[in-house]
Amino acid sequence: MTCEEWRVAAMALADGEMPPVSRAAIETHLVTCDGCRRVIEELQELASTWDGQRRPDCYVDLWPAIQDRLRRPKRPCWLPYSSLSSWLTWLRTQAWRYGCK
Amino acid sequence: MERYQNQAMAHAVAILGNPTDAEDALQEAFLDAYRALDRFDEGRSFYSWFYTILRNRCWKLLGSRNRPDRAAENVEILAASGGNLDQTLALGEALARLQVESREILTLRHLDGLSYEELSVRLGIPIGTVMSRLFYARKQLQATLGGKR
Numbered sequence: 001m002t003c004e005e006w007r008v009a010a011m012a013l014a015d016g017e018m019p020p021v022s023r024a025a026i027e028t029h030l031v032t033c034d035g036c037r038r039v040i041e042e043l044q045e046l047a048s049t050w051d052g053q054r055r056p057d058c059y060v061d062l063w064p065a066i067q068d069r070l071r072r073p074k075r076p077c078w079l080p081y082s083s084l085s086s087w088l089t090w091l092r093t094q095a096w097r098y099g100c101k
Numbered sequence: 102m103e104r105y106q107n108q109a110m111a112h113a114v115a116i117l118g119n120p121t122d123a124e125d126a127l128q129e130a131f132l133d134a135y136r137a138l139d140r141f142d143e144g145r146s147f148y149s150w151f152y153t154i155l156r157n158r159c160w161k162l163l164g165s166r167n168r169p170d171r172a173a174e175n176v177e178i179l180a181a182s183g184g185n186l187d188q189t190l191a192l193g194e195a196l197a198r199l200q201v202e203s204r205e206i207l208t209l210r211h212l213d214g215l216s217y218e219e220l221s222v223r224l225g226i227p228i229g230t231v232m233s234r235l236f237y238a239r240k241q242l243q244a245t246l247g248g249k250r
Contacts, residue, residue: 008236015210017217020229043236046243049192050211056180058110058120062128069132 003036010040105148106131109155115178115208116159116201126162130155152223156205163201178208195245203238210235 001009001021006029009019013026030037106127113123113130133154134141141150178196181189196204206224209215215223220231 008233011236011239012217012232015217015235017232019232042243043239046239046246047211049188049246052182052185053179053189053192053212054182055108055111055115055208055212056177058107058114060106060110060124060127062106062124062131065128066131066135069128070135 003033006030006033006036007039010036011043014040014044105151108148109151112152113155113159115196116156116205117162118178118197118201118204122162123159126158127155130158133158149219149223153225156224178204179212191246195242198245199238199241202234203241206231206234207238207242 006026009021010026010030012019013023019026030040109127109130110120110123113127114120117123117126130151134151137154141147177193179189179193196207199207206220209220209223217228217231217235220226220235221228224231226234
């Protein structure tokens with residue numbers, strides 16, 4: 001495993017989740033690798049910046065607009081070619097392509 | 102709908118970084134959900150299902166308008182609840198500078214407290230991807246906060 005993989009696993013462990021390798025293996029790696037230990041300590045410190053934070057209160061009332069959209073009649077299904085002549089051109093092209101003469 | 106719209110709005114703002122776009126996406130998502138209601142599996146959490154629809158709408162909006170995936174810096178992604186206001190502002194600004202995917206996973210984890218398994222379901226990615234995405238998002242956040250200090 002690379003150091004980057006050990007760090008990902010160590011953060012999962014720090015988050016209280018199940019890492020892909022054993023706790024003992026991660027702890028052993030952290031004891032022997034100063035770089036990984038430092039990164040994990042810094043990221044754990046960063047986690048404290050989230051303390052006391054929450055999502056803002058958003059008050060929206062979308063119901064009137066949605067109700068309005070639901071009441072509107074369904075749009076007709078427009079064909080990609082609006083005029084008869086363009087349809088005929090399209091049909092001719094298809095007939096030519098598939099060998100119907 | 103009334104039960105979820107404020108929570109969903111906060112999530113859409115965190116993804117799109119802009120309340121006007123968030124409202125548009127949310128409105129479309131509710132309509133999509135209404136039309137797809139017969140496909141909703143009742144064994145699943147409604148909000149988790151709806152979040153997938155909302156997320157698709159948000160990404161579609163980001164793509165169609167060819168917007169940069171950074172949020173406006175003055176948008177409120179966070180609110181302090183008795184915490185340090187300066188810290189809230191700094192963290193909010195740093196989050197606004199992150200890529201959408203990083204901002205999304207960090208806020209779902211740290212503000213909503215979702216477990217890796219819940220994140221996996223919510224984002225439709227394997228747990229291994231949750232682990233690495235969260236790790237790199239934290240590294241990005243650390244670099245962004247460090248750059249501002």
